[in-house]
Amino acid sequence: MSGFYDSGYVPARLIFDRLLGLAYVVAFLSTLAQFRALCGARGLLPAPRHLRAAGFRRTPSLFHLHYSDRLAAAVATLGLALSVGVVLGVLDLVALPIAMVIRAVLWVLYLSFVNAGSVFYGFVWEMLLLEAGFLAIFLGNTATAPPIAVVLLLRWLLVRLEVGAGLIKVRNDRAWRDLTALCYHHETQPLPNRFSRHFHRLPKPIHRLEALGNHVAQLIVPFGLLCPQPIASVAAGIIVATQLWLMLSGNFAWLNLLTIALATMALDGRLLAAVVPAEPATDGPLWFAIMVTILTVSMIVLSWAPVRNMAARRQVMNRAFNPLYLGNTYGLFGRITRQxxxxxxxxxxxxxxxxxxxxxxxxxxxxxxxxxxxxxxxxxxxxxxxxxxxxxxxxxxxxxxxxxxxxxxxxxxxxxxxxxxxxxxxxxxxxxxxxxxxxxxxxxxxxxxxxxxxxxxxxxxxxxxxxxxxxxxxxxxxxxxx
Incomplete structure (x- = not known):
């Protein structure tokens, strides 16, 4: 199907798969280590109680069928094993239906934990992992070229993530508008890292440049992702550089990792081919094209809610409009704490x-x-x-x-x-x-x-x-x- 697939995105898909798989690895590792104490049968906010109160329609989860701490550990272990396989390149060795099933199982398993984990699983990177993980189901395998529509949907997700975060900042806090937010943020962020104190002690003019750079990276640059090459690659490169800066200055779980993964889907395949050589792929079967078309139409419809929210004066931050976490609205640090x-x-x-x-x-x-x-x-x-x-x-x-x-x-x-x-x-x-x-x-x-x-x-x-x-x-x- 001419124009429906593009084998030029095969190198980008290879990188994206590994980074997404790594995010799943970390997510399931942290779940394996923490879920029992936080949300287990005798946890701080027990998952069985939460699921009973919310019901399956509001919180679809495998644990509605049965919950035990042993089962939760087994599910997290299965998710960890599959995600390690993705990082190691298992998706490159299997047929298209198997690759789709592996990605879908990862998504279902993690969705089950997020919907059972109440506030302990209410972070922006949980939502982002689920939405990116669902779209990845339709990226194809080694023999199948990535559908252009899915590539654009992943870019559109990144646009919503960045622009939503940028708008919530300038709307909600004067410190972002007068460029003083970074005078406080490095010290007051939730979990400073080993370099945060050094960032905090930078001169105030540098902090103002940081804030201005943040506005450019979140409110202007993302729209370049939807443009032809080389504009899309330049925009992606700026976003990657911004995320590396954030990784140096603080601890934000796998948010920066996933953002970089999404940005790779906007990089020029000719540029990546020199670093990640890959065999050209062919068009997928008809049934796959039909599924991708249904996905595309569905995501266009689901995008209405986050777009309307971004355009609203009273924009909300980090909200899922459905229990499957598809078509979310994103944002972070809409208000900066001063102490x-x-x-x-x-x-x-x-x-x-x-x-x-x-x-x-x-x-x-x-x-x-x-x-x-x-x-x-x-x-x-x-x-x-x-x-x-x-x-x-x-x-x-x-x-x-x-x-x-x-x-x-x-x-x-x-x-x-x-x-x-x-x-x-x-x-x-x-x-x-x-x-x-x-x-x-x-x-x-x-x-x-x-x-x-x-x-x-x-x-x-x-x-x-x-x-x-x-x-x-x-x-x-x-x-x-x-």
Whole structure:
């Protein structure tokens, strides 16, 4: 079918498949390590309870059929094995129907976790992985040239991602409009990395250039993706460079990785062929062309909602308009926090009071101990660390998972403690646990040279007063209804 396929995109598809597969690898790895404690049968927000309350139509998931922690681990392991196979090039060795089935199974498995994971799976990169993963089902295999319509749909997804994020910034926060947002962002972002302090200490004119560059990269450049070559390649190159800058300055799970993957689908095949040699592919069968046509029409229809949202004065950020996460609206950091608030969770065996000795639980990546250097975590995703950042900015009453977390620490729950970096009560749980709110700031260069500390902090007050188990019976209550 002349004009329906283009073998020039075979090198781009090879790169895209590997990067998408890598994103799936990280997503299933983090699920395997964290889902039980966060959303398992006795997790902080149990998946069975969430699925029963929401129903299958709102949260389609394999776990509506049956849920157990063992089954969830098996499903995540299967997803991990398939995604590792994709990274290793399995899709290059199988027939078109098998390649489509592998991609579809990955999508269904991860959709099942996202719809069962409530707020712990409500991040923008979960939505992006599902939408990109679904479109990838129709990219073809080694013998089949990529359909041009699917290539354009992947570019259109990237346009929505970037433009949606750009619009939400300039609409919602004056700091983005007056170009001062980056004076705060590197310090106040959810999980700073090892270079974030250095980025924060850059001169203010550089921060203004960063903000201006962000607006150009998100509000102007993306439209070049829909233009002929070489404009599309130039636009893709700018987006890739921007994402590499973001990867250097912070931890955003696999968001930057997936964005780069999408950008590769706009690169000129002649340019990529010199780096990724590939055999020319042929047109696909009629049934495949029909499926691609149906997909294209469906995605055009589903795009109406996010386009209308982007055009609206009261634009919403990161919203799925259907339970399959197709045709989403995207955005990030629509409002910049001006100061970094951190919650420290502490325990004691003493009676609460001025003389009590409190010991802090250390999380794997979020700031805690002042002398600990921020870590590079991305593309891995630490969901509890991220939620602690949101909790510090929100009233306790809005964080349904926080009281169960405190209860698990009072019980010494092993699965919950594995989500943390240190347990200051290794022999037995503390009698009391509290949460204290602090304001954190990066140290200056002089302070860092003098003390070795990466942070300074000032206590603001108690977020949660000292809490204890009400009775011995509470220690046996593991039904997730704390």
């Amino acid at each position: 970094r608030l951190e919650l420290l969770i502490e325990g004691t065996d003493d009676q609460p009071g001025p003389a009590a000795s409190w010991k802090a639980y250390e999380f794997k990546a979020k700031p805690g101990t002042l002398s600990r250097r921020p870590r590079q975590i991305a593309p891995y995703h630490l969901r509890l660390d991220w939620m602690m950042w949101f909790a510090a900015l929100s009233p306790l009453q809005t964080q349904a998972w926080f009281p169960p977390l405190i209860a698990r620490l009072l019980r010494g729950d092993a699965a919950t403690l594995r989500l943390l970096a240190t347990n200051p009560f290794p022999r037995q749980p503390p009698r009391y646990v509290r949460a204290v709110l602090y304001r954190y700031c990066f140290t200056t260069r002089a302070e860092h040279r003098r003390t070795g500390a990466w942070w300074t902090r000032r206590r603001i007050g108690e977020y949660l007063p000292p809490a204890a188990l009400r009775s011995p019976a509470d220690a046996a209550n593991e039904d997730g209804n704390d």
